[in-house]
Amino acid sequence: MATSPGAFIAFEGGEGAGKSTQERLLAEHLTAAGHEVVRTREPGGTPAAEAVRNIVLSPQFTGLDARSEALLFAASRGEHVARVIRPALERGAVVVCDRYLDSSVAYQGYGRGLGAERIRGLSLWATNNLLPNLTIVLDIDPLIGLKRITNPDRLEAEPIEYHVRVRAAFLEIAGADPHRYLVVDANLPKGEIAAEITKRVGLLFQVPR
Numbered sequence: 001m002a003t004s005p006g007a008f009i010a011f012e013g014g015e016g017a018g019k020s021t022q023e024r025l026l027a028e029h030l031t032a033a034g035h036e037v038v039r040t041r042e043p044g045g046t047p048a049a050e051a052v053r054n055i056v057l058s059p060q061f062t063g064l065d066a067r068s069e070a071l072l073f074a075a076s077r078g079e080h081v082a083r084v085i086r087p088a089l090e091r092g093a094v095v096v097c098d099r100y101l102d103s104s105v106a107y108q109g110y111g112r113g114l115g116a117e118r119i120r121g122l123s124l125w126a127t128n129n130l131l132p133n134l135t136i137v138l139d140i141d142p143l144i145g146l147k148r149i150t151n152p153d154r155l156e157a158e159p160i161e162y163h164v165r166v167r168a169a170f171l172e173i174a175g176a177d178p179h180r181y182l183v184v185d186a187n188l189p190k191g192e193i194a195a196e197i198t199k200r201v202g203l204l205f206q207v208p209r
């Protein structure tokens with residue numbers, strides 16, 4: 001867990017859940033409240049990690065070996081944490097990240113059937129054990145979410161059963177640790193979702209972690 005004075009907040013969820021919008025709204029809210037906010041995303045966040053992103057998301061690499069895919073996501077995460085996230089937390093910033101370790105657990109661990117514990121362990125090793133203080137899961141039925149996608153990347157192009165497994169995984173992960181997770185129904189109006197999120201994030205800054 002982040003033990004530094006900053007705070008690490010991750011957004012997770014299936015395709016088309018509106019993560020990017022909510023991530024932006026939260027970042028704006030926290031900036032207005034006087035925090036230094038670092039907005040970032042995975043896979044990516046540094047030049048090397050963005051290069052890995054181009055490989056893992058490109059439909060050119062359809063059929064990429066599942067273990068190789070898991071290692072690439074973990075490698076990009078390790079670089080992202082070392083160069084961007086940890087330094088930001090150490091200087092007291094709030095990091096708001098679009099996807100993090102639980103995406104690997106859900107998409108590679110459950111979706112590809114590689115095993116949740118193994119994939120989680122891999123990312124913990126890659127990041128020297130950095131976990132968010134709070135993870136916000138935007139929950140959406142994949143049948144609805146995928147309809148919002150216009151240009152599917154390699155993962156988005158997976159069959160519906162894959163996305164159903166991913167959704168169930170996020171709910172299971174979040175349900176096991178309610179203190180560190182907030183699940184929000186992504187079908188609610190944008191403003192209501194944002195209000196739930198800011199309320200919960202507010203608690204993060206009030207109570208000792």
Ligand code: TYD
Pocket residue numbers: 014015016019020041042043057073098099100101103104105107108153155156
């Ligand atoms: P992105 O374009 O960032 O989409 P989204 O707006 O859905 O976040 O694509 C990221 C894709 O990569 C998404 O399909 C989820 C997948 N992914 C993994 O499979 N494992 C991971 O560890 C991460 C971070 C993402």
